[in-house]
Amino acid sequence: MTTPTPPADKGPADKAPRTERGRRTLRKLLDAAAIEFGERGFHEASITGITRRAGTALGSFYTYFNSKDEIFRALVDDLSGKVREAARSARQQDLPALETERASLTGFLRFASEHKEIYRIIDECEFVDPDSFRLHYRNTARRIHERLAEGIRKGELREDLGEAHAWAIMGMNVFLGLRYAVWSEDAGAEEVAELANSILREGIAKR
Amino acid sequence: MTTPTPPADKGPADKAPRTERGRRTLRKLLDAAAIEFGERGFHEASITGITRRAGTALGSFYTYFNSKDEIFRALVDDLSGKVREAARSARQQDLPALETERASLTGFLRFASEHKEIYRIIDECEFVDPDSFRLHYRNTARRIHERLAEGIRKGELREDLGEAHAWAIMGMNVFLGLRYAVWSEDAGAEEVAELANSILREGIAKR
Amino acid sequence: MTTPTPPADKGPADKAPRTERGRRTLRKLLDAAAIEFGERGFHEASITGITRRAGTALGSFYTYFNSKDEIFRALVDDLSGKVREAARSARQQDLPALETERASLTGFLRFASEHKEIYRIIDECEFVDPDSFRLHYRNTARRIHERLAEGIRKGELREDLGEAHAWAIMGMNVFLGLRYAVWSEDAGAEEVAELANSILREGIAKR
Amino acid sequence: MTTPTPPADKGPADKAPRTERGRRTLRKLLDAAAIEFGERGFHEASITGITRRAGTALGSFYTYFNSKDEIFRALVDDLSGKVREAARSARQQDLPALETERASLTGFLRFASEHKEIYRIIDECEFVDPDSFRLHYRNTARRIHERLAEGIRKGELREDLGEAHAWAIMGMNVFLGLRYAVWSEDAGAEEVAELANSILREGIAKR
DNA sequence: AATGAATGAGGGTTCATTCAT
DNA sequence: TATGAATGAACCCTCATTCAT
Numbered sequence: 001m002t003t004p005t006p007p008a009d010k011g012p013a014d015k016a017p018r019t020e021r022g023r024r025t026l027r028k029l030l031d032a033a034a035i036e037f038g039e040r041g042f043h044e045a046s047i048t049g050i051t052r053r054a055g056t057a058l059g060s061f062y063t064y065f066n067s068k069d070e071i072f073r074a075l076v077d078d079l080s081g082k083v084r085e086a087a088r089s090a091r092q093q094d095l096p097a098l099e100t101e102r103a104s105l106t107g108f109l110r111f112a113s114e115h116k117e118i119y120r121i122i123d124e125c126e127f128v129d130p131d132s133f134r135l136h137y138r139n140t141a142r143r144i145h146e147r148l149a150e151g152i153r154k155g156e157l158r159e160d161l162g163e164a165h166a167w168a169i170m171g172m173n174v175f176l177g178l179r180y181a182v183w184s185e186d187a188g189a190e191e192v193a194e195l196a197n198s199i200l201r202e203g204i205a206k207r
Numbered sequence: 208m209t210t211p212t213p214p215a216d217k218g219p220a221d222k223a224p225r226t227e228r229g230r231r232t233l234r235k236l237l238d239a240a241a242i243e244f245g246e247r248g249f250h251e252a253s254i255t256g257i258t259r260r261a262g263t264a265l266g267s268f269y270t271y272f273n274s275k276d277e278i279f280r281a282l283v284d285d286l287s288g289k290v291r292e293a294a295r296s297a298r299q300q301d302l303p304a305l306e307t308e309r310a311s312l313t314g315f316l317r318f319a320s321e322h323k324e325i326y327r328i329i330d331e332c333e334f335v336d337p338d339s340f341r342l343h344y345r346n347t348a349r350r351i352h353e354r355l356a357e358g359i360r361k362g363e364l365r366e367d368l369g370e371a372h373a374w375a376i377m378g379m380n381v382f383l384g385l386r387y388a389v390w391s392e393d394a395g396a397e398e399v400a401e402l403a404n405s406i407l408r409e410g411i412a413k414r
Numbered sequence: 415m416t417t418p419t420p421p422a423d424k425g426p427a428d429k430a431p432r433t434e435r436g437r438r439t440l441r442k443l444l445d446a447a448a449i450e451f452g453e454r455g456f457h458e459a460s461i462t463g464i465t466r467r468a469g470t471a472l473g474s475f476y477t478y479f480n481s482k483d484e485i486f487r488a489l490v491d492d493l494s495g496k497v498r499e500a501a502r503s504a505r506q507q508d509l510p511a512l513e514t515e516r517a518s519l520t521g522f523l524r525f526a527s528e529h530k531e532i533y534r535i536i537d538e539c540e541f542v543d544p545d546s547f548r549l550h551y552r553n554t555a556r557r558i559h560e561r562l563a564e565g566i567r568k569g570e571l572r573e574d575l576g577e578a579h580a581w582a583i584m585g586m587n588v589f590l591g592l593r594y595a596v597w598s599e600d601a602g603a604e605e606v607a608e609l610a611n612s613i614l615r616e617g618i619a620k621r
Numbered sequence: 622m623t624t625p626t627p628p629a630d631k632g633p634a635d636k637a638p639r640t641e642r643g644r645r646t647l648r649k650l651l652d653a654a655a656i657e658f659g660e661r662g663f664h665e666a667s668i669t670g671i672t673r674r675a676g677t678a679l680g681s682f683y684t685y686f687n688s689k690d691e692i693f694r695a696l697v698d699d700l701s702g703k704v705r706e707a708a709r710s711a712r713q714q715d716l717p718a719l720e721t722e723r724a725s726l727t728g729f730l731r732f733a734s735e736h737k738e739i740y741r742i743i744d745e746c747e748f749v750d751p752d753s754f755r756l757h758y759r760n761t762a763r764r765i766h767e768r769l770a771e772g773i774r775k776g777e778l779r780e781d782l783g784e785a786h787a788w789a790i791m792g793m794n795v796f797l798g799l800r801y802a803v804w805s806e807d808a809g810a811e812e813v814a815e816l817a818n819s820i821l822r823e824g825i826a827k828r
Numbered sequence: 829a830a831t832g833a834a835t836g837a838g839g840g841t842t843c844a845t846t847c848a849t
Numbered sequence: 850t851a852t853g854a855a856t857g858a859a860c861c862c863t864c865a866t867t868c869a870t
Contacts, residue, residue, distance in 0.1 A: 019849090022854060041334040043250040046839060057856045059843080068840070098412060123330055127248040134390070141386075148411070158413055164402050165411065167386045168379040175378025176371065179348075183341070195371050203410045204355075204372065205305060206365050229829070254865065264831040266868085275865065433870090436833060455748040457664040460860065471835045476862070512826060537744055541662040548804070555800075562825075572827050578816050579825065581800045582793040589792025590785065593762075597755070609785050617824045618769070618786065619719060620779050643850070668844065678852040680847085689844065 015064050026064045028054040030078065033071050038117020042072055042124045073132060076125050079118050080136045084143070086111035097151025102197040104147075105173050109189040112181035119182055141166045172196055222271050233271045235261040237285070240278050245324025249279055249331045280339060283332050286325050287343045291350070293318035304358025309404040311354075312380050316396040319388035326389055348373045379403055429478050440478045442468040444492065447485050452531020456486055456538045487546060490539050493532050494550045498557070500525035511565025516611040518561075519587050523603040526595035533596055555580045586610055636685050647685045649675040651699070654692050659738025663693055663745045694753060697746050700739050701757045705764070707732035718772025723818040725768075726794050730810035733802035740803055762787045793817050 017023045032053035036045045047068060051058050065071040090107025091100055112118060125133040145166035151157035173196065180192045224230045239260035243252045254275060258265050272278040297314025298307055319325060332340040352373035358364035380403065387399045431437045446467035450459045461482060465472050479485040504521025505514055526532060539547040559580035565571035587610065594606045638644045653674035657666045668689060672679050686692040711728025712721055733739060746754040766787035772778035794817065801813045 018853070021849090025854075043334070047841085048839075058858095059841095059856055060854075062841070062843090063854065066841095120333065123333055126327065126330055127250070137382075137385075156413060157411055161411060164383065164387065164399060165406065167382050168403055168406060171378035171380070171382025172375040173378070175344075175374050175381065178344075179374045180371065192371060196375055199372065199375060199406065199410065201410045201412055203406065203408045204364055204368060205408055206363060224829095226829080232829085253863090265833095266831055267829075269866075270829065432832070435869090439833080457748070461862085462860080472837095472862090473835055473864080474833075476864090477833065480862095482861070534747065537747055540741065540744055541664070551796075551799075570827060571825055575825060578797065578801065578813060579820065581796050582817055582820060585792035585794070585796025586789040587792070588796065589758075589788050592758075593788045594785065606785060610789055613786065613789060613820065613824065615824045615826055617820065617822045618778055618782060618790075619822055620777060638850095640850080646850085667842090679845095679854090680852055681850075683845070684850065 015066065017064065022063075025054075025056060025060060028056065029061060029064055029071070030075065033075055034079075034117055034121070037072065037075060037121050037124070041120060042068075042128050069128065072125075073129055075121060076129070076132050076136065079115070079121060080139070082115070083108065083111060083118065084140075097147065097154065097156040098197060098201060100147055100151075101169065101200060102193050105176070105196055106189045106193040108173060109177055109181045109192055112177040113189070116182045119178055137170070141170050144169055169200070172199070222273065224271065229270075232261075232263060232267060235263065236268065236271055236278070237282065240282055241286075241324060241328075244279065244282060244328050244331075248327060249335050276335065279332075280336055283328060283336070283339050283343070286322070286328060287346070289322070290315065290318060290325065291347075304354065304361065304363040305404060305407060307354055307358075308376065308407060309400050312383070312403055313396045313400040315380060316384055316388045316399060319384040320396070323389045326385060344377070348377050351376055376407070379406070429480065431478065436477075439468075439470060439474060442470065443475060443478055443485070444489065447489055448493075448531055448535070451486065451489060451535050451538070455534060456482075456542050483542065486539075487543055489535060490543070490546050490550070493529070493535060494553070496529070497522065497525060497532065498554075511561065511568065511570040512611060512614060514561055514565075515583065515614060516607050519590070519610055520603045520607040522587060523591055523595045523606055526591040527603070530596045533592055551584070555584050558583055583614070586613070636687065638685065643684075646675075646677060646681060649677065650682060650685055650692070651696065654696055655700075655738060655742075658693065658696060658742050658745075662741060663749050690749060693746075694750055697742060697750070697753050697757070700736070700742060701760070703736070704729065704732060704739065705761075718768065718775065718777040719818060719822060721768055721772075722790065722821060723814050726797070726817055727810045727814040729794060730798055730802045730813060733798040734810070737803045740799060758791070762791050765790055790821070793820070
């Protein structure tokens, strides 16, 4: 997660850096791009803005990326992977199914608090590279779905849960993250996660 | 909802049409803009594209709108209102709280199936006019929150439900709409709504 | 020959001017382009240079042409037609075959004297649009070939003349034009044409 | 003709290679440049393309040449000399004047068949280094002119032949080479040369 | 009101050349 | 000598907006 994501190795020009200095420059560009795209959005962002933030010359950008689109896609990949990692590393082995969901959401909320740009970047992906956009959410839903299936196998969850329930849970998580991690200063990750977890445990009806 | 939404009356120039002919041109422009923005997104869309679809001259656009942003905002207003209407008109008076939620979601899913462009337009709003974007979701969450409060008052819902639960429900609804109304051909609005409703009724744990 | 050559009417955007003012601007751009390309060559020429010479705004260029390539091709077409016209209009009906060649060359040399840019533009065409380049010379050779065939039919020329002889004659004409019409100030079109004609009449051997 | 053509020794930096290894690199660069310029033309060609073909690092280029122009000029020099050599070596001592011309053309056609890039490179020279371009053709015409003068001295050619006749002959040769050596696969050098020679012997009129 | 030509700021991209290692 | 990263000027093209008719 800390190694720079290089552009795809295939293609006419291999832009992978060959020296340590090159690796540093590539990393500076990716970090600067995350800020630039996050603050201004894809279309308002400019290569000039990226290189200015990175402290490199304009031309250096094209030493490592072939186009504005390419670095954007690289960034989405990067972030998509980081989100997955954040949720995964917050979980522990052999937790009950519902606790696994709670831990995943907590991890995600914490990550979103520290990477508020992620929403803007992934959302704008819908317009820049729709395939990556769909892929990101399909993969996220798939992972939730797999966890639900595991919970069913262990006899902890309703047996009729399917892909759609995974999408519903993902939607809850994403919007809670938007509202309480990105649009709010105070994190309160645990409280928000508990609240969502209570819905999953018992619904919203009075008992 | 079928009368053309005129631009705000304030500002340097009042652009409200004064003749019947003018009203027709304004309506043509708004309809064309919905298609253009829906298909290409805000930044890829062009004024030329709008006027070409509307069958008017480029210059005529500025007879009715002061800028590309302005017509976009007018459109978001229009659609935001239509979404609210779609959910509201699907409900009936004096339904139990959980049935009210089910009906709202069904109405929303049906609307989204027929207006697939709505996601693109409202999502892109985040980049074009963030205030409208936040306003749209805050208002939607507020309406859900009000319904939850009513359910609590009637003794049907858990008493600890608050704004955050409203956001969680909205997230579920939005993502189910994206996945099953916009990205799928078959509607199945009732089935999807029932599935979401079952989570609200009893959660996902095995009983 | 005096009406502006509009870009091809087909294609996504029809750029033909619809008003008289537009027609004047298109003509100004074509004339300016002939000078700019003639003086600087295709690659050194800039759209900015063309519009500056034409006295229009940069953007106006793209009102009438889709690209630098397109106006270049339009210009080559224009010039190719003008060359043909210059040679044709210098001839008269029912001249003996050799006199027809002499008159064609005279007309060509006079034209080249007044349009010295033509060599640079057509030569550079080899690199910008090779197809047009070949077409220009193939067509020119074909016309010479047809005249030779006519001379044979009239019993005035050797019966073994073919396409290759047409290319040889074209080569003579082109290089004499380069040397004595473009690289020299004094025209002397008749003298040069007579000298070339003497080769065609009797060869270069002593009799 | 096989020793690398070093850049002019004058100038700020003397770039002549000092080691055997350096000499090999210089030769690789020149050969690569001939291919790159021939295939892509001067402006489309890139230093990167040259060094990639040569298998050297980009920076090594500037160890041997000061600029893109310089290597291009070196190449034109090289090719101009090769053309001269090809025509000269095809001739023999004490041939009749007309046979000398025939042999020169045959040699040139054969050379052009094997070095089709020569036309592109020399033609583009008009735009890159007009002086070299003019020099090349002036020198070629001068050599033909000298041969004509020798033919006159020997009493074999018309006494009024001058520089212009040399240009006419050069034009024939160049265009026949373009059409039948570069644009055709089959050489047929002798046939083409005979056909041109027949024009020089007797013209094109019927006898 | 309608038309469509005119305007020009702005940004992505290329690539010859320089430089540090 | 060789390497390849760094530099930045230059240029094509887009398109929202203005303007003259």
